[in-house]
Amino acid sequence: MPRGERPLGPEDTALLRFAGDLRRLRDQAGKPSYRELARRANYSPTALSDAAGGRKLPSLALTLAFVRACEGDATPWTKRWRELAAEHALPLHPNAPYPGGVPFTEHDSKRFFGRECLVEQVVESVKAKPLTVVVGPSGSGRTSLLQAGLLPALDDAVVITPAKNALEDLARVLTEVFDDVTEEQLADEFRQDPDHLRLRVRQHRPGLVLLVDDFEKALDQDDFVAALARCPHVVLAVRADHRDRLLEKSLGGTEITIEPMSADQLRRAITEPAAKIGATVETAVIARLVADAANQHALPLVQQALVETWRRKRGMTLSLAGFEESGGIEHVVARAAEAFFETLTDDDRRAVRRVFLRLVSVQRNGNAQRRNRRLDVDPPLLDLLAKARLVTLTEDGIELAHDVVLRWPQLAAWIEEEGENLRTHQQLVTAIELWEASDRDPLALYRGARLRKAKDLGDFLTVQERRFVDKSVKRETRRSTALIAVMAVLLALVPGTVVYALANERKLTEAHDRELGGKAISESEALMEQRRPYADKYALVGYKVYPSAEAEKVLRLANAVARGIPFTGTPKDDADVLVGPRGELAAVTDEDGTDRMWGLDEDRAVPGKRFAEHHRVVKLAERRAVTKDATGRQHLWSVNDANDINYLAPLPDRFQVLDISADGSRVVGKIGGAVELGLPTPDTSERGVLLDLGDPRRPRELPIPVRDAETVALSQDGRELATAAWDAAAGVTTIEFWSIGGTFERAAPPLLQPVYVRGITYSGDGRWLAVEHSPESVVEVWQRVPSGTPVLRAKLDSALRYGARVSFSDDDRVAVVRDNIFEVQQLYTTDRRADRLVYVVGHGNSTRAVYRPQFHDFLVRGGGQDPELLPYQLDSGQIIKKMCEKDGARLTDSEWVKSFGEVERVKVC
Structure with a gap:
């Protein structure tokens, strides 16, 4: 009989109350045994019991595993854990290498880098x-x-x-x-x-x-x-x-x-101060901070995030676990915002609300974005907001200090409340830009329903915007008076004349914009086909002048082509390109048939070392690669970066890898005859094995629990295995899920599919599962339910019956590549159908799309034979922002005149 839990006693401390609430959460879930919780959470019963023991604060990962195993909501528990962790964090040691939220002083000169x-x-x-x-x-x-x-x-x-x-x-x-x-x-x-x-x-x-x-x-x-x-x-x-x-x-x-720090400068500012005192910063932490803050004036936020990570350091290492426990820049901003907001009076809070909402724009897709504006706001309030690192005061105006400010819960709630007004305001801003570009043509002023909605914006309007609305009101008044005076005469003389005149006036500007925008889009497409520059600039003109779904599609593609990442030097035409899980490394085949590692930055590739002669990479994970030599034997390598690759060990004789976990901890495959994914394998001498790479030079073998599994897949953390076994007589594939520990245990009920399953893909967080059918190449996306049967959420079909390569982003988007077709769909955890965000023909080229969380884009193979990768950004607002920041948005005067003649130049930034 299992031993009962140790009583907590009086819950007179925050830690004991935290532990008590974890126990009550378990009670609400039916009080499952800790052995049952361990099966659900992939943690040992002892670790889960200790988490609710009240003696020490459990890690964030363990806490969330406990909560999810009890089917609780992770979001409030994450917030509560971080508040408690801040109380229990180690005090800042005098030798801390970062100043935190205060400026560097003369005494800090030896750790002032970048x-x-x-x-x-x-x-x-x-x-x-x-x-x-x-x-x-x-x-x-x-x-x-x-x-x-x-x-x-x-x-x-x-x-x-x-x-x-x-x-x-x-x-x-x-x-x-x-x-x-x-x-x-x-x-x-x-x-x-x-x-x-x-x-x-x-x-x-x-x-x-x-x-x-x-x-x-x-x-x-x-x-x-x-x-x-x-x-x-x-x-x-x-x-x-x-x-x-x-x-x-x-x-x-x-x-x-003072320009924002580049990625290299920011890396030095992060790593060099720690190195001065013998500390190290994990590469994953550097990558996260560089992705969040490079080319932005965000160094104070980075310094504060590093201080919080230092409080949670492991020995003398600033680890990813400590960084995630601290909440990173997002938690720094949220804590600063809450602290600042608490000090304000009700009137000041209303003023801050107005300021924040006027610095936000809502795009047609519903996404909120920062915007830079000139506001008529009391300088003392702006100074306080800048001091709290919530806004940045620039020569051009004011903007929110960082994208993470948009995720501050209070601001997110305000944005949701005022969503309609924000969209109306964004349309007004665009109208004013067109009015200014047309030399203040009266026809470009507002009227009708748009004017009535703009007049209701009130506090959203700046002085310039209010002037535009007032001019529109005056013109509307004069126009109405004139119409009333001549209406009777016109109707008596020529019925329909007035109606025609009004409709024609409304259409003039729209027709002009449509013609100019269409010409710019056509020019962009022609330049892309010829692989010539300026395609993205023309696409931006077309999108700004006449926004449409087609213009947005061309803008995304032109931006991806303009930022294409070539592999210069020795790679051969149509070379194999295999990209690592986070898009930071790629293996590309050289002319002689040997693969070389390349380091990938935002829009460039840097060559690294080659593998042994005639070794080709068949699977690439974080810090691990599996290669195949000229004889077909497969080998294991460590890959720390493009210039740091080391041979570890040969894999078992006749072993053929089927999948490797993204973190490189486990490999699954078959030992026996030839293996071809997506086809039944009648060779009964084959056996499936899983190799645990805890000691990579001596991998530990575990037999797969399903002997006749034709298709297998590992979760990205290597903790779960999915197997698919085909029953030809019944015409059914059984997909089973297994938790991997010392042995295999069932992780969820089996999933039956009345088709042959060719491929299975896990999302990074394990919440989604993509199942590809054969031979139709239909992809079904299932939502994982803790310890329950998956729920079908999307069915992605295509006219092209070709093998699908599936990948997920970290924000519920799924990318599918079929031969030269690349598409991205937005998934929902309700009955709402998935939304197709991207569908591009001519790109993909039989290579899996890889999502890069540090740049929020997908890497897709180019359409030609060149081993080129295209960074495909879905957020058109981010595309425009980056183009304008790098001064890469404006066409030269000669290009404009050559394409559009004497038409007034359109302001794109």
Whole structure:
């Protein structure tokens, strides 16, 4: 008889209450035994019992496994676990390599990385000119640059941070520089004659450089500005939204803009500080942070996420487990937003709500996106939002600090409440852009139903937008008055004339836009066929002028072709290309029939090492590859990156791999005769085996529990095996699910299919299962139910009866490649039919599409013989944003005139 649980006693601590609620969740689920929970959760009974023991905080993964095994909702438990983990996190050690949410100081100079080029640029400017102005948006690291970058790099420098009385702040700092003078004496000198500062510097410290932080706070203090303007060496750091005020002062000098950190710079900022104290950061953590923050002014958020990960470090390693437990950048932003919101009054909360909603746009597909806008908002409120790292203040306006702000629950709720108004507002913004592009043509003003909806937007409108609506109202009023005056006459003279005139007026602008947009789309398609540049720019013009499903389709494809990743050098025509699970590595066949590893970045490939001669990769996972040599023998390799591949061991004689888990922990295959996927194998001497790669040089063999399984698949974490056995007499395939431990145990009831099953594919989180039928190549997608029978959610058919290659994204999308057809469908956990998001002919080329979570796109094989990969981004808003950020959206004047003649240029960004 199993031993009962140890009583918790009084639940007088947060940890004990957490454990008590886990126990009550188990009671609500019917109080299954811990052995039964272990079968559902793939954790040992002891681990699950300890999770509810109240002695220590279980890991997030163990907690969520417990909750899911009890059929609970993981979302509130995740939030609660992180709140509890923050209380139990280790205190920040003095040797922590990251400053967190505060700027770097002079004492942090030895761990200030990633800005070396910028520091050198400013130092060179100081040597060449008296005045250097450093401009950057909020969160760009201006203070860190001055304190930890420039101060140590210059031979003689001081930092001044002015406030309400800048001259006194200046005098206070310089008292430590000049001997035998008091703060009051210096301040009086500078008030009487600002030139005294220049004279003192020249006489006593001619090489002194004044580094002025937050200069925008003193722009209105003319005596302070005049004193600095006369000095021989000055660096002014100014927030970008105050640049226009700075230009009004006509100070001259060299202007240097702080650009966002590139991926390489951000990697250095993450890894080098840890290396300084002998710590390491796991590659997966680096990849996640680089994907989230590269080319954005998000370094403060990265630093805070790293500090939280440091609190949860394993030894001296910042691990992915610790990073995920901390919640990453998303949790940093959510916690900052909640803390900031709690300090506000009701009026301030309503003001913040208005600001946030005006920085959001909702696309036609319902997705919310950040947008940069100029808002008439009280500066103190904006300063507080910027200080909390919730918004970024730029020269062009204001925007949310990061995409994760959109996922803050409070903002997500506001967006849902105001969805219709946000969509109406987005249409208004587009209309204003077209109105401006048409030289404010009155025909482009609003009228009718669109005008009535725009008038109801109220607080959503900026001054410029309100001006457009007012002009539209005035024109509508004049037009209505004129129509009333002539209506009777026109109707009496020519019935139908007025109706025709009104309809014709509405159609003029639409016809013009449709013609221009169609011409741009046609030009884009022609350029893509010829593999010439500018195809994506023409597609963007067509999409902006006349948005439609077809224009969006061409924009996505043109962007993918423009960003195509070629494999230059030795790969042969029509070479095999096998991409790793996260799209970070690829194996490509060289001219001599040997595979080479390549490292994949966002839109380029870097060659790495080759495998042994004539070895071809047949399966590629994280850190593992299976190759086949010229004799057909298969071998196991470790693959840490493109330049770090090492031979491990030969696989058993006559072994043929059928599947490998994405994490590289297990391989499943058959030992015996030749294996051809998708066909029954009558060779009774064959046996199915699973190889556990815990010790990769000596894989442990486990016999598969189903002897005659023709099709097998491993879950991506290697913890579950699916087998499909065909009963020819009954015409039924039985799919069974097995939890893998020391032995195999059933993970769910069997699934019967009245067809032959050719392929099975798990989603990354195990929530979805794709089953491919043969010979029709129909793909059914099933939703996994904990310990229950899967539920059919989608049936993906095609006119092309060709083997399907299925993959999943991490947001419930499924990609299917059939020969040269690539399609993506959105799945739903209800009876709603799947939505087809993409259907492209000419791409795919018999290679599985790979979803890249770090870039939110799919890698698809190009349509020709070249071993090229296309990064296919589904979110048109992100495509436009990236094109505009890289200044890759605007056609040159010559290209525009050549294609569209004297038509007014369309503003695309």
